[in-house]
Amino acid sequence: MTFSPGFHGIHVAPVATTHERIRWLPPLPRANRIRIREHTCICRSTQYELCEAGGLAFIRRFKAFQGRMLIRETDWLVTARAAQLWALLLRGQAR
Numbered sequence: 444m445t446f447s448p449g450f451h452g453i454h455v456a457p458v459a460t461t462h463e464r465i466r467w468l469p470p471l472p473r474a475n476r477i478r479i480r481e482h483t484c485i486c487r488s489t490q491y492e493l494c495e496a497g498g499l500a501f502i503r504r505f506k507a508f509q510g511r512m513l514i515r516e517t518d519w520l521v522t523a524r525a526a527q528l529w530a531l532l533l534r535g536q537a538r
C-alpha cells in the first residue's frame with residue numbers, strides 16, 4: 444500500500460534492547476465513552492492509541508495477527524503515568 448506525502452502520523456521508534464515490558468491485557472468494556480488523545484500512524488501493521496476514560500488513561504494496541512486485528516490494552520493508569528508510558532513507547536523504550 445502507498446500513502447501520499449503528508450499522510451503520515453506518529454511513527455513508533457524501533458524497540459530498544461533494554462526497554463520496559465508493557466503488560467498487554469485483553470480489552471474490557473470498562474467505560475461507555477473513551478476519548479482517543481493520540482494515535483500512531485495507520486501505515487504500520489501495529490497501531491497504538493492513547494485513550495482516556497473516567498479520569499484514567501491507557502494505551503490500546505491494534506496488531507494484525509493471522510488475518511485478524513488483535514486488540515490489547517494496558518492497565519488503566521493515572522493520566523501522568525499513561526502519558527509517560529506513551530512517551531516511552533514512541534521512543535522505543537517500552538513495548
Ligand SMILES: [Zn+2]
Nearest residue numbers: 451452484486
Ligand atoms: Zn506512516
